Amino acid sequence: MKRTIKRAAVLGSGVMGSGIAAHLANVGIPTIMLDIVPRELTKDEEQKGLTLDDKVVRNRIATQSKLALLKQKPSPITTKESLDLIEVGNMDDDMEKLAEVDWIIEVVVEKLSIKKSVFANVDKYRKQGAIVSSNTSGISVEEMSEDCSEDFRKHFLGTHFFNPPRYLKLLEVIPTKDTAPEVLDFVKTFGENVLGKGVVEAKDTPNFIANRIGTYGLLVTLREMVEGGYSVGEVDSVTGPMIGRPKSATFRTLDVVGLDTFIHVAKNVYGQVEGEEKKVFDVPDFMLKMQENGWLGAKSGQGFFLKKKGKDGSTIYELNPQTLEYEDRKKLKTAATEMAKQEKGSRRKLKALVSAKGDRAGDLIWSIIKPALLYSAELTGEIADDILSIDQAMKWGFGWEIGPFETWDAIGLRKSVERMQEEGEIVPEWVLNLLEQGHESFYKTEDGNVFYYDNGEYKQQDFNPKEINLKRLKDVNGVIKKNTSASLIDLGDGVAGLEFHSQSNAIGLDIIQMVNFAIEEVGKNYEGLVIGNQGKNFCVGANLAMMLMEAQDDNFFELDMVVRQFQNMAMNIKYADKPVVTAPFNMTLGGGAEVSLPAAAIQASAETYMGLVEVGVGLIPGGGGTKELYLKELRNLPKGINFDLTKVANDVFEKVAMAKVSTSAAEARENGFLDRNDRISVNPDHLIHDAKERVLELAKDGYQAPKREKIPVVGEAGYAAMVLGAKTLQFGGYASDHDVKIAEKLAYVLSGGRIKEGTLIDEQVMLDLEREAFLSLIGEPKTQARMQHMLIKGKALRN
Numbered sequence: 193m194k195r196t197i198k199r200a201a202v203l204g205s206g207v208m209g210s211g212i213a214a215h216l217a218n219v220g221i222p223t224i225m226l227d228i229v230p231r232e233l234t235k236d237e238e239q240k241g242l243t244l245d246d247k248v249v250r251n252r253i254a255t256q257s258k259l260a261l262l263k264q265k266p267s268p269i270t271t272k273e274s275l276d277l278i279e280v281g282n283m284d285d286d287m288e289k290l291a292e293v294d295w296i297i298e299v300v301v302e303k304l305s306i307k308k309s310v311f312a313n314v315d316k317y318r319k320q321g322a323i324v325s326s327n328t329s330g331i332s333v334e335e336m337s338e339d340c341s342e343d344f345r346k347h348f349l350g351t352h353f354f355n356p357p358r359y360l361k362l363l364e365v366i367p368t369k370d371t372a373p374e375v376l377d378f379v380k381t382f383g384e385n386v387l388g389k390g391v392v393e394a395k396d397t398p399n400f401i402a403n404r405i406g407t408y409g410l411l412v413t414l415r416e417m418v419e420g421g422y423s424v425g426e427v428d429s430v431t432g433p434m435i436g437r438p439k440s441a442t443f444r445t446l447d448v449v450g451l452d453t454f455i456h457v458a459k460n461v462y463g464q465v466e467g468e469e470k471k472v473f474d475v476p477d478f479m480l481k482m483q484e485n486g487w488l489g490a491k492s493g494q495g496f497f498l499k500k501k502g503k504d505g506s507t508i509y510e511l512n513p514q515t516l517e518y519e520d521r522k523k524l525k526t527a528a529t530e531m532a533k534q535e536k537g538s539r540r541k542l543k544a545l546v547s548a549k550g551d552r553a554g555d556l557i558w559s560i561i562k563p564a565l566l567y568s569a570e571l572t573g574e575i576a577d578d579i580l581s582i583d584q585a586m587k588w589g590f591g592w593e594i595g596p597f598e599t600w601d602a603i604g605l606r607k608s609v610e611r612m613q614e615e616g617e618i619v620p621e622w623v624l625n626l627l628e629q630g631h632e633s634f635y636k637t638e639d640g641n642v643f644y645y646d647n648g649e650y651k652q653q654d655f656n657p658k659e660i661n662l663k664r665l666k667d668v669n670g671v672i673k674k675n676t677s678a679s680l681i682d683l684g685d686g687v688a689g690l691e692f693h694s695q696s697n698a699i700g701l702d703i704i705q706m707v708n709f710a711i712e713e714v715g716k717n718y719e720g721l722v723i724g725n726q727g728k729n730f731c732v733g734a735n736l737a738m739m740l741m742e743a744q745d746d747n748f749f750e751l752d753m754v755v756r757q758f759q760n761m762a763m764n765i766k767y768a769d770k771p772v773v774t775a776p777f778n779m780t781l782g783g784g785a786e787v788s789l790p791a792a793a794i795q796a797s798a799e800t801y802m803g804l805v806e807v808g809v810g811l812i813p814g815g816g817g818t819k820e821l822y823l824k825e826l827r828n829l830p831k832g833i834n835f836d837l838t839k840v841a842n843d844v845f846e847k848v849a850m851a852k853v854s855t856s857a858a859e860a861r862e863n864g865f866l867d868r869n870d871r872i873s874v875n876p877d878h879l880i881h882d883a884k885e886r887v888l889e890l891a892k893d894g895y896q897a898p899k900r901e902k903i904p905v906v907g908e909a910g911y912a913a914m915v916l917g918a919k920t921l922q923f924g925g926y927a928s929d930h931d932v933k934i935a936e937k938l939a940y941v942l943s944g945g946r947i948k949e950g951t952l953i954d955e956q957v958m959l960d961l962e963r964e965a966f967l968s969l970i971g972e973p974k975t976q977a978r979m980q981h982m983l984i985k986g987k988a989l990r991n
Contacts, residue, residue, distance in 0.1 A: 195378050197221060197323075197386070199293040203283060203310060205257035207264075208327060208355055209299035214261050214268040215357040217277035218798070218858070219386055219874050224293065226283045227253040247285075254280035268358050270798060270856035283313070290317040297351065299327045302456070307336050311348075315340045323375060325351040330399045330460040334368045345370035349379060352400055354589045359799075362589035363389035364400045384656060388798060388874035390588035392581045398464040399457060401575050401582055402589030405596065407457050409564045411472050413442050416559045418476065418513060424496050425510040426524040430553050431560070434529070435545065436538030436593030443496035443510075447489030451482055469567075478513045487511075497521075528554040538593045539602035546603050561599065562612060568596035569620040578646045579634055580653060597634040597644075605633055640668035658878040662691055662726050673709060677702035680710050686719035686891075687884045697727050699783040700735040701754065704761045707787075711768045720887035720895070721768070723787060724775030724880050730800070731776075731784030734758065736809065740979045743970045751970065755963045758783070758815040763955075766790035766820075767897050771890035775883040777876055781805045781853065785865065786813060789820035792890055794870040795883035796857040802865045803853030808988040810930065810975030812938045814966030818848055819958045822942060823901060825864045837950065838913060841906045841942050845914045849935050902952040905944030914939035930974045930991060937965035 198221075202213040205227040213225045229250045233242065242249050258280050261268050269275060281289065290296055296318060300310055307326065314324060320343050326336055333350035340348065350366030363383045367376045376393075383391040394400040399407065417427050424443045432441035440447075446454055455475050462473035482488075482495065489495030498509045498518045509518035528548035532541040546561060548554030568582055576582050583595025594602060606627055609619055626634070626645055634645045642664075643650040655661070665681060672680040677694035690710045692703055707723070714721045724730070742751050765772050765787065774788040777797030785802050788794050796802070804817045812818065822844045829835050846852075847863060854860035857872045866872075873882045906913075918935035921927040927935070941961045944953045969975050974991050981989035 195294075195374075197294045197382060199223070200295040200297065201226065201290055201293045202297050202299060203227075203314070204299035204301075205254040205280075206299065208353070208357075209297075210257040210261055211268045211355060211357045212297055212299060212327065212353055213258075213278050214274060215353075215387065217274040218270045218358060219388070220277070222277045222279070224279045224281060224286070224289050225254050225258065226281045226286055226289075227257065229253075229282045229284045250282050250285060251280050254282065264356075266356065266359060267855060268356055270358070271858040271862060273858075283310070287313060287317045290314060290322075291319050293318075293322060295323045295325070297325050297327055302328060302331060302460075304331050304335060307331065308339060311337060311340055311344070315344045318344070322347060323379065324348045325379070327351060327353055329403055329457065333366045333396045337368060337370070342370075346372040347375050349376060350394075350396070350400075351379065351383075352394070354402070360589065360591075361388075361390040362402060362585060363387065363391050364394040364402065364585065364589075365391055366394050366396050366400060368396065384875060385658070385878075386874065388876070390584060390877075392576070392585045392588070394581070394585070395575055395577075397575045398461045401585040403457055404461060404571065404575055405564065405568055405582065405586060406590045407454070407461065408469075408472060408567050409560065410442060410446065410454070411458060411475070412563045413560045414476055414479070415472070416556060420556060420559065422524070422556060423510060423519075423522045424513070425521040427556070429523040429525075430529060430545070430557060433538070434532055435542050435557060435561075436599075438591040447495040447497055449489070450491050451479065451488045451495055455479065455483055472563075476513075478516065481516060482511075485516075494518075524553050524556070526551050526553040528552075539598075542594075542599065543603050546608070561603070562608075562615075562617070565596050565600050565608075566612070566617060566619065569623050572620075572622070578644065578651075580644045580646075601633040601635055637664075637667070640664045656878070658875070658881040660880040660884070662689070662880065672713065673706070675702045675706055678706035680706065680713065683722060683880070683884050685884070685888060687722060687887050688714050688718045688720075689722045689724060689880065689884070691725045692723075692731060693725065693727065694735075697725060697729060697731040697784070698733060698735045699731060699758070699787070700738060701757065704757050707761050708764055711764050711770075711772065714772075715769045718770065719891040720771040720773065720792075722773050722775055722880060722883040722887055723765075723791070724777075724883055726880070729777070729779035729784075731781070731787060732779050733782030733784055733805070734815070736979055737983055739970065740976060740983065743976060743979075748967060748971065752963070752967055755814045755966055758786070759959050759963065762786055762790045762816040762820070763959075767900070768792075769897050771887050771895045773883045773886045773890070775879050776800050776802060777879055782813065782817070783815055786815040786817040786820070789817060789824060789865065792869075792895065793886050794866055795879065795886050796860065796866060796870065796872050797876045797879050798857050798872055798874045799876065800857040800860055800872075801853050801855065802857075802860045802863075803851060804848045805851040805853060807849055807851045807934055807938075808978070809982050810934060810972065810978035811969050812934060812941065812962070812965055813848065814962055816959055816962065818844065818938065818941055818962055819903070819955060821847065821864060823903065824867055826904070828864065828867050837904055838906050838910050841910050842914060842917070845917075845935075845939060845942055849918070849938055901955055903944070903955060903958060904950055904952055905942070905947070905958075907943055907945075907947045907949040907951055909949050911939050911943035911946070914942065928990060930972070933972070934969060934975075937969060941965055 200216050200221050201224040202209050203226050205225050213223045216223045230252050237249055258278055337345050337348045349371045352364040354360035354362045365380055380391045383389040428441035428443050432439050458473050458475050486492050487494050496511050499506050508521055510521045512519050528545050528551035532544040535541045535544050545554050545557045572579055579597040583597050586592045586595045612619055636643050642653040669682055679691045681689040683689040710721055771792040773793045773795055774791040775795050776788050777800055780800055780802040782805050785804055804813045806813050825840050854863050860866050873879045915936055918932050922932050978989045
């Protein structure tokens with residue numbers, strides 16, 4: 193019988209438990225979330241005359257946790273509908289419901305005795321063969337289940353999600369000696385393919401992989417800050433993106449995680465290790481004092497940083513660990529940091545920094561990188577089977593761009609080991625053996641295959657067949673054609689892929705030309721086309737700087753030509769003879785949405801933030817976006833019923849005028865950007881594969897290009913209604929004169945002009961109206977001011 197997870201249960205509804213339940217619901221798995229029964233009534237419950245026996249009281253903790261999911265930021269749910277899949281209850285009355293589920297995840301308090309008690313109870317109610325797992329971050333998985341039945345132990349393992357589960361990719365899976373191999377394999381496959389996780393198998397050691405190394409690295413950084421006389425702000429200014437780490441760097445990360453959580457994790461390791469390692473995990477006194485003061489970070493309003501509001505906006509101050517007082521935030525600026533800024537890519541930046549001996553920033557980075565690399569090498573084999581698992585865990589769990597062993601390769605393995613030995617460090621024997629064998633790196637690539645060093649030899653890295661890496665593909669197959677902004681690639685099986693690689697993947701003439709070429713080439717020689725990439729974002733829109741420059745130079749002829757070309761490109765995508773599938777992910781804004789909307793189908797990543805945002809810079813969509821969103825909403829209406837055309841127009845008007853951006857692909861569907869033909873990929877690494885499969889499916893079904901559409905419009909009466917809405921906002925002080933001018937242009941486009949309601953117009957008429965409105969607005973000084981403000985400040989200007 194093929195194993196599957198149709199229903200799940202989560203025991204414990206705290207931030208982590210409710211977050212896991214939300215993630216299961218996000219991917220469509222009905223989930224029962226249980227917590228303990230309250231021991232006391234709240235004042236509100238007393239006033240209502242409730243007792244401790246009432247169901248609403250007994251389920252209160254899980255109910256409140258479910259409601260709290262709506263308020264958390266960033267949101268743990270992809271759409272409010274996810275909440276409908278979460279059923280709440282308590283661990284006294286509802287344990288029999290565990291017999292209905294295929295997977296039970298324990299997320300209760302981190303105490304072994306409590307966990308063992310919970311599992312003894314679970315063992316009574318679970319059905320034979322149901323998987324049970326613990327989300328512990330540090331307690332021995334083996335010890336938890338030692339008193340349970342044989343069937344329980346065979347189906348038991350650790351599944352350590354990282355918080356927040358929706359956004360952090362890592363899932364550490366920790367088998368016990370009794371875990372059945374097929375259960376381990378199933379959970380790893382299910383975690384990757386269904387939950388969209390990066391799954392790493394860890395050993396049953398304190399804090400497993402990522403928290404063990406990540407906590408060590410943070411504590412080493414704290415030590416070096418104090419010993420080297422650096423400030424909190426100085427450390428954060430060089431331990432973030434400059435070395436391939438998240439923007440939150442070191443201390444902002446601690447503020448986000450919560451000092452209490454961090455100290456708990458550090459103490460857990462401290463109690464289970466010896467010698468020099470124990471010293472590192474001994475939390476500094478000033479941090480314990482911060483915890484005593486309640487300065488836990490974001491959750492308490494202050495931690496290593498404190499934000500204060502003043503006349504000119506908010507100012508962020510940094511904590512002085514010596515005085516425990518807040519001071520002006522400082523940044524570390526040296527010759528090495530300036531040199532690193534000139535380098536491209538985190539590997540080169542990092543190498544520039546660690547090579548700068550005697551430089552204040554260079555010395556700091558070397559002093560925190562060196563022990564982390566040695567520690568990772570010492571623990572290889574103890575916390576994980578291989579270096580690949582350690583690197584992946586740090587990338588997926590802590591947001592590092594490159595893992596410890598990839599870092600070692602980047603700074604030069606042989607040279608850095610020699611420097612470590614000169615400084616009296618003991619380098620693990622297996623690393624020295626690698627160098628003695630004449631190897632120069634932990635990783636190497638041959639014929640597009642990646643190999644990693646393991647126990648004296650290089651082993652090939654296995655990839656899920658659903659993971660198409662465009663860089664590796666290009667290295668092996670080359671490209672069909674490329675220019676500075678895009679490349680046409682053979683994805684295999686008769687499908688071509690068009691990859692954007694301009695600055696921020698912004699659309700300019702180069703991309704327009706490549707899209708048109710790709711559609712022509714695919715029409716002759718391929719089954720279909722995927723438009724996608726593996727950058728930071730799918731596409732943030734058209735090239736704003738170029739358009740502003742042309743407008744300021746009064747080059748309206750050139751602008752008109754560019755907008756026409758963009759519109760023609762969008763129509764080529766829509767009416768291509770072969771299916772074009774777009775694969776948007778992360779930010780898909782303005783022109784990015786306008787490329788996606790006309791495609792035969794959209795295969796969106798679950799984390800897709802799509803919207804037509806041109807109003808934010810004083811414009812309206814000029815590439816057919818308004819038209820396509822309107823048509824998509826019309827196509828989504830049930831067939832054969834009368835509908836209110838004005839309501840559809842008003843809905844699209846509001847979305848574009850308010851520059852609404854979806855917070856997920858599921859919400860993009862609710863907003864009308866995706867329809868019933870469009871699909872969602874939970875694992876972002878599988879997005880290109882899924883889009884390719886969609887192309888092949890459409891081709892196999894005998895794809896035919898759509899016929900040109902006539903568009904029913906609301907005409908003059910609908911125009912008046914839309915403008916009235918904008919003017920009402922203006923009278924209430926919520927819209928400026930310029931906002932109303934933009935709204936009037938948008939309403940004119942959507943209404944089809946001064947014509948009768950219900951008139952059918954050709955697509956080209958609406959495109960012409962879009963283009964004329966776009967060009968008239970870009971000539972406005974207030975629009976140009978908004979564009980300039982966005983380019984300089986990165987946020988919208990209200991004028």
